[in-house]
Amino acid sequence: MTDQKIIFLSFNELNFDYLKRYIEIDKLKNFKKIINELKITTSEQEYQNLEPWIQWPTIYTGKKAEEHNIFRLGDVINSDHKTIFNDIEDLGFDVGVVSSMNLKNNLSHPLYFIPDPWTQTKPDNNFWSKLIHSTISKFVKKNSSLKINFLDLLSLSLIILKFAKIKNYFFYLNFIFTGFKYKWRQALFLDLLLNDIHLQYFKNKKPNFSNVFFNGIAHIQHHFFFNSKVIENNELKNPEWYVEKNKDPFGEALKIYDKILGDYLSRNDIKLILATGLTQTPYDTVKFYYKIEKHEEFFSRLKIDYVNIQELMSRDFIIYFYSEKHAKNAETILRNLKLNSKKIFKIDNRGLNLFITLVYPEEIKKNELLESSNIELYKYVSFVAVKNGMHNEKGFYYDNFSKNIKSTIKISEIKNIILKIFN
Structure with a gap:
């Protein structure tokens, strides 16, 4: 098992029911490969607990919300629960983390640990991990006002030069020059960069288990879902001053995440896991x-x-x-x-x-x-x-190694599914 590599992709809140309708329209070839292999996940029944900063700790710990008692983003720093990452380390394997939501760095020796932008926990001691965490946190927290300074831009430029893949330069430049007008592209820029960072970290550090968290799709559904060309409801429309009616940020995002998924499906040296935690459906008012x-x-x-x-x-x-x-x-x-x-x-x-x-x-x-x-x-x-989007307890799960897994599982069961591989 020590030479086995497992990558866990967290596509936060991605609604595959709507994604399915784009597969043929927009030629999402990588999502098409897994769409019929997806399992349904269920989470909390109470709507107030349908928050990603509650549900992802459930996945990490295997405990329900009332058991792990983590109800706010960042509150995990006050928790001592063991997570899937601790358990895998205890079994003698190496782990890596890139931006996992509401996860505390209480690990013994992570090969890399870049916290999410909101949780006040320490990154690993690598210079680049510290720079990535501090820089991305600043940009994420300033995303509604777009106030950035020269040092922030310099730090981001260094990160891009170090980690961005040449094949993605066109996308980065497009997002940079159009992101001030079309703000959802800022989220796509960030997730594409996080993926390039993760790929390089994974290649260089070679952990047995690595998780990378993509929040951009949740952001885009939450703020721009009404503009999806597959939502047929004339009453659910965004103001023209907010987003042009001929723009479909959700469909645009799916092309980027299909590209990201392809970076992993094309490899035969890893086992792959994908989960959404929960999903979003269109909101019912403005x-x-x-x-x-x-x-x-x-x-x-x-x-x-x-x-x-x-x-x-x-x-x-x-x-x-x-x-x-x-x-x-x-x-x-x-x-x-x-x-x-x-x-x-x-x-x-x-x-x-x-x-x-x-x-x-x-x-x-x-x-x-x-x-x-x-x-x-x-x-x-x-x-x-x-x-534009509201949370729904339904989620999705995929892996390319489990046998006889049920068609519907609780998100609290995902931890044990993963641990079985290492055991």
């Missing part, structure tokens, strides 16, 4: 997403005293306080904030910190003042997206 952009200035206007703020994915952030009393006072202030009689924030008080999501669902316009204050919210937020 909902706007914003994020707080000027945290310090905004909370200063509210006279909220805090230690620091940690930005997370999209609308989420954590505020840390000096005491539970400070946290409670801040919670009271924030819960009273409303715009057009609708609440602004969803708040989880966790003692010394507040986990906050900006949940106001409508368009935030100029000159509108928050109720009970004289603050123009428009000045302190940046537009993220119009919500």
